[in-house]
Amino acid sequence: MAEPIPLRNVWLLFLYAADLVQFRDRFDHQVETARDLPDLVARLLTQVVDERLRRNLSRGYRPRAATLSRVRGRIDMLETVTSRLMDRGRIACRFEDHTMDTPRNRLVRAALDRLAMSVADDLVAHRCRQLSGDFKRQGVLGPRPSWADLAPDQIGRNESADRLMVALSRMVFDVIIPTEDAGISTGTLPNTTDRLIRRLFERAVGNALRLELQPMGWIVSPGSRLKWPIVGASPGMAAILPGMQTDIELNHLGSGRRVVIDTKFTAIFTSSVYREHILKSGYLYQLYSYLRTQELQEDPASLTAEGMLLHPQTGGSVDEEMIVQGHKLRFKTIDLTGDSASFERHLRGAIEGAKDMGAVDRLHIYLDH
Numbered sequence: 001m002a003e004p005i006p007l008r009n010v011w012l013l014f015l016y017a018a019d020l021v022q023f024r025d026r027f028d029h030q031v032e033t034a035r036d037l038p039d040l041v042a043r044l045l046t047q048v049v050d051e052r053l054r055r056n057l058s059r060g061y062r063p064r065a066a067t068l069s070r071v072r073g074r075i076d077m078l079e080t081v082t083s084r085l086m087d088r089g090r091i092a093c094r095f096e097d098h099t100m101d102t103p104r105n106r107l108v109r110a111a112l113d114r115l116a117m118s119v120a121d122d123l124v125a126h127r128c129r130q131l132s133g134d135f136k137r138q139g140v141l142g143p144r145p146s147w148a149d150l151a152p153d154q155i156g157r158n159e160s161a162d163r164l165m166v167a168l169s170r171m172v173f174d175v176i177i178p179t180e181d182a183g184i185s186t187g188t189l190p191n192t193t194d195r196l197i198r199r200l201f202e203r204a205v206g207n208a209l210r211l212e213l214q215p216m217g218w219i220v221s222p223g224s225r226l227k228w229p230i231v232g233a234s235p236g237m238a239a240i241l242p243g244m245q246t247d248i249e250l251n252h253l254g255s256g257r258r259v260v261i262d263t264k265f266t267a268i269f270t271s272s273v274y275r276e277h278i279l280k281s282g283y284l285y286q287l288y289s290y291l292r293t294q295e296l297q298e299d300p301a302s303l304t305a306e307g308m309l310l311h312p313q314t315g316g317s318v319d320e321e322m323i324v325q326g327h328k329l330r331f332k333t334i335d336l337t338g339d340s341a342s343f344e345r346h347l348r349g350a351i352e353g354a355k356d357m358g359a360v361d362r363l364h365i366y367l368d369h
Helices: 007-017 030-033 037-054 077-082 101-119 122-137 160-173 193-217 281-292 341-351
Strands: 060-068 091-099 218-221 248-251 257-264 306-312 317-323 327-336 362-365
Touching: 007 030, 007 037, 007 193, 030 037, 037 122, 037 160, 077 091, 101 122, 101 160, 122 327, 193 257, 257 281, 281 306, 281 327
Parallel strands: 257 306, 257 362, 306 327
Antiparallel strands: 060 091, 218 248, 248 362, 317 327
């Protein structure tokens, strides 16, 4: 991005991407007063953790094996017999122990430790260390969990406080807070973290579409891999052919319209010898291929499917469209650098056309990295 993005808009992107839009107006003061991204995340995380500790941390279970004088859980017959434990009045058992030392809580404690070393504000750093100590005193002592350790830990619908706490903690480690920038005080996001904004932009667009369209009767489902309409190929073709993968599919019963949205975190225009502003041909050809390769006579919606290239706005707003061989192609930008109200207006504006789709059949969103 050519211009730095205000922290308040990074926060909005994060909330949409993490499916936590209900917290949009809750932390306005922290967002407006934060110096930089590490400071913002640290202030938010310490407040959420402090509120969570007042209501006690969530507990979990961990498997344990022990030799006991009475049965607990399941008996390990092999160990009990081979070690002749019953001769000594003992028995080998396998059971689950109730604990606060869960992957979720260990992630939060590790995030607090990282932030304590990253933020420039001494008071915020001190508060991070204090809260980390509170976690340790409650028995959260294990190392930072891997993403695989966290995968089975599903946060319930009624655990919104934990969802925000964990999402902020993930943000610390998801290549989002560079420790080398710890001392920089700015009101905007440094350009060095474009990778973060790219991911947040893609996820935020997808979730914004879901939030707007699901109440209108849309069925939201995971994406699927598309197939090339190949009728013959050489033996080595499959190994080198690029794939096409949808990230989100929305279905509306009894309709007949289809739209493909391709998000790109780059400028929508490039230049040539003859013109200063032209659409990037590679992106245009890619979107065109998504539409034409999926045409099937037995699937009427595919014959008139529409496509949209959605980019962040750089160098002026764009919202243009054309029809090519029965397919409408739209080219639109979203302003990430304006005030928060206009930013949300742009984000919602990207799907205004979808709101009026009285007969939309399926909406595919392709999020390319």
